[in-house]
Each structure stands twice: as C-alpha cells, then as structure tokens.
Amino acid sequence: MLQFHALKRQKWSDLGYFSVTDLLPQVCLPFRCCAFHFEDNQQDAPAILSKMDPRELIARFHPPQLFSSFFSSLHSSYNNTSTPVLGASTLICTIIVYTIAKMFGPGSRNEFNVEGQTVVITGGSEGMGKAVALELSAKGANVVVVARTVSKLVTAVNDMKTKAANKFKQKFHYISADLTDPAECERIIAEVTTWNSGAAPDVVWCCAGFSRPGFFVDVPIQEHRQQMDTVYWTAANTAHATLRNWLQPVLPSAQMKTTRRHLIFTCSTLAFVPITGYSPYSPGKAAIRSLSDTLSQEIEMYNGAYKRHRGAAPAADVRIHTVFPMGILSPGFDNEEKTKPELTKKLEEADKPQAPADVAKIAISALERGEYLITTNFIGSMMKGTSLGASPKNSIVGDTLLSCLSHLVFLQVIPDLRNKAFTWGKRNGLPSANGTPAS
Ligand SMILES: NC(=O)C1=CN([C@@H]2O[C@H](COP(=O)(O)OP(=O)(O)OC[C@H]3O[C@@H](n4cnc5c(N)ncnc54)[C@H](OP(=O)(O)O)[C@@H]3O)[C@@H](O)[C@H]2O)C=CC1
Numbered sequence: 001m002l003q004f005h006a007l008k009r010q011k012w013s014d015l016g017y018f019s020v021t022d023l024l025p026q027v028c029l030p031f032r033c034c035a036f037h038f039e040d041n042q043q044d045a046p047a048i049l050s051k052m053d054p055r056e057l058i059a060r061f062h063p064p065q066l067f068s069s070f071f072s073s074l075h076s077s078y079n080n081t082s083t084p085v086l087g088a089s090t091l092i093c094t095i096i097v098y099t100i101a102k103m104f105g106p107g108s109r110n111e112f113n114v115e116g117q118t119v120v121i122t123g124g125s126e127g128m129g130k131a132v133a134l135e136l137s138a139k140g141a142n143v144v145v146v147a148r149t150v151s152k153l154v155t156a157v158n159d160m161k162t163k164a165a166n167k168f169k170q171k172f173h174y175i176s177a178d179l180t181d182p183a184e185c186e187r188i189i190a191e192v193t194t195w196n197s198g199a200a201p202d203v204v205w206c207c208a209g210f211s212r213p214g215f216f217v218d219v220p221i222q223e224h225r226q227q228m229d230t231v232y233w234t235a236a237n238t239a240h241a242t243l244r245n246w247l248q249p250v251l252p253s254a255q256m257k258t259t260r261r262h263l264i265f266t267c268s269t270l271a272f273v274p275i276t277g278y279s280p281y282s283p284g285k286a287a288i289r290s291l292s293d294t295l296s297q298e299i300e301m302y303n304g305a306y307k308r309h310r311g312a313a314p315a316a317d318v319r320i321h322t323v324f325p326m327g328i329l330s331p332g333f334d335n336e337e338k339t340k341p342e343l344t345k346k347l348e349e350a351d352k353p354q355a356p357a358d359v360a361k362i363a364i365s366a367l368e369r370g371e372y373l374i375t376t377n378f379i380g381s382m383m384k385g386t387s388l389g390a391s392p393k394n395s396i397v398g399d400t401l402l403s404c405l406s407h408l409v410f411l412q413v414i415p416d417l418r419n420k421a422f423t424w425g426k427r428n429g430l431p432s433a434n435g436t437p438a439s
C-alpha cells in the first residue's frame with residue numbers, strides 16, 4: 001500500500017525521495033493478480049503447473065481465456081482496493097511494461113552511428129567532454145576537442161589515440177579557443193573543415209562550461225554576466241557558427257543522401273528544477289534549453305527543404321539534442337564545491353554525482369535511441385518530467401506518464417525545498433559571503 005500519509009509525515013528527503021519498499025507491493029499488485037489466475041494461489045505457480053493436465057493447461061492459457069480470467073481475478077483482488085490506489089498501481093505497471101518493451105523490443109536502429117564521422121567536442125579537454133571524446137573515439141569517430149588550455153587538450157588527444165577503435169583510420173586534433181568569442185567559433189568550424197579535407201563536421205557537441213555557485217546577492221553582478229557568457233554564450237556561439245555552415249544552401253548534387261548531422265547541447269537538470277545557490281548558473285542553462293526547443297522546431301524548415309531534393313537546400317538533415325546531467329564528478333565539480341553554499345549542498349544531497357564516463361555512455365546510448373531531451377538517471381528524469389511543458393517528447397506514452405507521476409511527486413518536493421531554505425535561515429541566520437552559516 002502506498003503510504004501517502006506516512007510519506008507526508010516523514011518528508012521525502014528523509015526517505016531519499018524514493019522508497020522502493022513502499023512502491024514495490026503496489027507495483028506488484030496487478031502482477032500478483034496476473035499470477036496466472038490460480039484461484040488457490042497460496043501454492044506457487046511452478047508447482048501447480050507441473051501437476052496440471054496438459055489439456056487443462058492449454059485451455060487455461062488459451063489467450064481469450066487468459067484475458068477473461070485475468071480481468072476477473074483483477075476484479076476480485078481489487079475488491080478491497082480503492083480506485084486511486086488501483087489507478088496508481090496500473091499507471092506504474094504500465095510504465096514498467098512499456099519501459100521493458102522499449103528496452104528489449106524490436107526497432108532499435110542506431111540513430112547515432114559515429115563510425116568514420118567527424119565530431120567536434122567543446123570542453124573536450126576534461127570532465128564530461130573528455131569522457132564523451134574518449135567514448136566516441138572508441139566508437140570509431142574522428143574527434144576534434146576544443147577548450148582554452150593547451151596542455152589539457154594535448155593530453156586529451158593522446159588519450160583518444162589510445163582508445164581509438166582503428167588507430168590507422170581515425171584522426172584526432174585539438175583547437176585552443178575561448179568560445180565566449182563568437183569569432184573564435186567561426187574559426188573553429190573553418191579550421192575543422194580544412195583539416196577534414198573540406199568537409200564540415202558531422203557532429204558538434206557543446207560541453208564547455210562550468211558553474212560558480214553562490215547566493216544571488218553575494219555574487220557580484222559581473223560574475224553573473226560572466227556565467228551567462230560561459231554557460232549560455234559558449235553554446236549559442238558554437239551553435240550559431242555550426243548551423244550557419246550546415247544550413248548553407250547547396251545544389252542537389254552536393255546533398256548527402258544518407259548522413260545526418262547532430263548538434264548536441266549539454267545543459268543541466270537545474271534547467272528543469274531550481275535549487276537555491278545556483279542563480280548565477282541555472283538561468284544560462286534554462287536559456288540553452290529554450291534555444292534547443294526553438295531550434296528543434298526551426299530546423300524542421302531546413303529539413304523539409306532538404307527532404308524535397310529539388311533546388312538548393314542544406315547538405316544534410318540536422319538533428320538537435322540536449323543532455324541534462326545531474327552532478328558529474330569532474331574537475332569542474334571539485335571547483336564549484338569551493339564556493340557552493342552549505343544550504344545548496346544540503347538541498348542537492350539526494351543527487352549522487354556520476355562518473356564522467358558513465359554520463360557519457362548513458363548520453364550516447366540515448367542518442368543512439370534517437371532521444372531529444374536526455375537525462376542520465378532516475379531523479380534527473382523526474383526533474384525533466386515535471387518541467388517537460390512544450391518540449392518535444394522522446395515517446396508520447398513514456399514521457400506523458402513520467403510527467404503525470406513527477407507532477408505528483410513535485411507537489412511535495414518544491415514546498416519541501418522552500419521549507420528547508422526557510423528552516424536554514426531560522427536556524428543559522430544570514431550566511432557569510434562564502435555561503436557558510438554566519439553563526
Ligand atoms: N559537473 C557537474 O556537476 C555538471 C556539469 N554540467 C555541465 O556539463 C558540462 C561539462 O561539465 P564538467 O564535466 O564539470 O566540465 P569541467 O568543468 O570539468 O570542464 C569544462 C570544460 O570546458 C572548457 N571551457 C570552459 N570555459 C571555456 C571557454 N570559455 N571556452 C572554451 N572552453 C571552455 C574547459 O577547458 P578550459 O578551462 O581549458 O577552457 C573544460 O574542457 C558543462 O557544460 C557543465 O555546465 C551539467 C550538470 C552537472
């Protein structure tokens with residue numbers, strides 16, 4: 001039984017926001033009913049099956065018979081169960097069945113095959129960007145990493161060479177640039193095109209960026225502006241230079257008949273749900289999400305022109321994607337911890353930061369499935385669900401169910417986050433400038 005009352009009293013945070021033991025019996029209810037409608041289900045199913053006459057077995061498991069007794073057993077088992085509980089368990093059950101069907105079902109075509117393709121990764125010298133670079137190198141891509149510090153870029157290129165699927169075929173390169181400067185982004189695309197024998201890159205993945213947490217009034221206003229430059233403008237400048245190149249009209253003879261190009265943004269789940277102490281950073285990430293949603297629609301005009309295959313059109317189809325990681329155990333993360341207020345650390349304690357390699361692998365698998373807004377763990381998906389709004393869905397059924405479920409969960413979570421901030425102030429008074437309690 002879902003212990004709603006108990007949950008209210010205990011607070012989600014004390015339960016780590018998610019109590020499997022509370023949900024499990026509920027989730028199992030419909031499956032229990034489905035326990036092959038053995039009226040005497042005190043015995044276990046295999047034992048009954050082994051004793052059963054084969055003809056009876058066939059009769060019982062004949063689909064129409066199975067169906068009708070499934071529903072009649074559902075009905076009898078639910079006799080003592082209230083309608084909301086029944087609805088909730090059916091919803092959870094549907095999600096599980098749907099997810100399993102998606103995982104093992106047919107139609108798993110690779111929508112992101114990078115073998116032999118040329119990929120540009122901004123922020124590819126460390127953290128998640130470097131992990132993505134290594135992973136794509138292992139999948140056979142030619143990779144160019146971009147960041148400001150040359151020494152880290154050189155190491156990244158050497159590491160990619162050791163990871164390469166085919167050392168003789170693949171090539172690697174780095175470009176040192178500050179992506180807050182739009183002219184530098186134009187230079188990168190031009191330089192990569194020259195290096196790639198005149199062909200534009202096939203994939204551009206924007207990973208550059210870092211967070212400087214702090215309370216809004218404590219962080220000097222210039223630093224808020226710098227965060228917008230680092231978080232939003234590095235991505236927007238890169239996207240602008242890339243799309244201006246990719247979307248140039250070319251004659252039908254120059255249009256690629258099979259290849260698809262991918263522009264990938266790296267956002268944060270903070271673009272979905274606010275957390276105290278991230279005001280310098282979250283607005284820039286929310287702006288990336290808005291840019292991504294707008295582009296995912298606008299790009300269809302170009303894709304439509306390309307699909308007609310008559311007259312001038314862009315050289316290839318373009319897909320937009322955005323990845324929303326939770327915490328990543330990167331050098332950037334270690335750095336942000338230095339200015340992160342204690343209250344922020346407490347509010348995000350439900351998050352268990354992931355290794356960069358794991359984030360990269362999960363994101364790449366999602367791209368291979370053709371997803372648009374990509375999250376990397378359960379809490380991230382819940383945060384996405386509650387804020388999905390007008391964004392295109394990865395799957396109508398899955399995302400809609402996720403959205404319903406997470407709206408219910410966040411009815412509790414958002415007031416809880418605010419209460420925690422209030423209680424913190426009541427207990428500790430005003431913070432000192434570095435965010436630690438003043439007293
Ligand atoms: N770490 C986390 O917990 C989370 C991070 N993210 C996001 O994921 C992405 C990767 O983060 P993370 O793995 O922590 O990365 P790191 O902070 O460890 O690395 C950041 C990378 O970006 C480069 N970079 C930073 N500023 C610029 C610039 N102006 N021009 C060019 N390159 C730049 C850095 O190199 P250099 O300094 O040499 O230029 C480095 O390669 C970021 O967009 C981040 O906002 C999202 C959620 C959580």
Ligand SMILES: CCCCCCCCCCCCCCCC(=O)[C@@H](N)CO
Pocket residue numbers: 017018210211268269270275281325326327328333336347348349350351379382383409413
């Ligand atoms: C069942 C649902 C429960 C929901 C609970 C909500 C808890 C919020 C956790 C917030 C974690 C923020 C991670 C982003 C980190 C990030 O982007 C920075 N590290 C910047 O680099």
